[in-house]
Amino acid sequence: MLDTMTLTKILGAFCGALLIFLLGKWAGETLYHVGAGGHGEEHAMGYAIETGGDGAAAEPEEEVDFATLLASADAGKGEKVFSKCRACHKVEPGANGTGPTLYGIVGRPVDSVDGFAYSGALEEVADVWTPEHLDGFLANPKGYAPGTKMSFAGLKKPEDRANLIAYLETLGG
Numbered sequence: 001m002l003d004t005m006t007l008t009k010i011l012g013a014f015c016g017a018l019l020i021f022l023l024g025k026w027a028g029e030t031l032y033h034v035g036a037g038g039h040g041e042e043h044a045m046g047y048a049i050e051t052g053g054d055g056a057a058a059e060p061e062e063e064v065d066f067a068t069l070l071a072s073a074d075a076g077k078g079e080k081v082f083s084k085c086r087a088c089h090k091v092e093p094g095a096n097g098t099g100p101t102l103y104g105i106v107g108r109p110v111d112s113v114d115g116f117a118y119s120g121a122l123e124e125v126a127d128v129w130t131p132e133h134l135d136g137f138l139a140n141p142k143g144y145a146p147g148t149k150m151s152f153a154g155l156k157k158p159e160d161r162a163n164l165i166a167y168l169e170t171l172g173g
Helices: 004-032 066-071 075-084 131-139 158-169
Strands: none
Touching (some): 131 158
């Protein structure tokens, strides 16, 4: 059983902690209060960051035709881009990872690798993996085929997608 002195110490520690908490809260609100009451109604910007623009909307970048990009794509650079895919996909025939093998994917029917359980979402948007379908899917998998099991966010640069597709075309099939 606790004696009187121990109970007094515990109660004193609790009261001291409560006092520090309340004083700290009051001091914080006093120091950092930004509402009305003593600060005036006008607030001036402390500093401005120049962006170099005159406020007019920037011209959109010129879109390059995907066929043109694919014609000038570099399969060697595409192999480097494939390093982002390597965690889930293999390029050997019949070797599935978390995702299906990508061996011979260009021109292959969608959802056609034996031994891989597909979600069925891809069949809703494509029949065959053409370079154009691959480009759309690689840009935004979840947006292109809602319900797909692929959790990859996508490749934002069209050049990276074209290079990757050029590399995938070299894998045979």
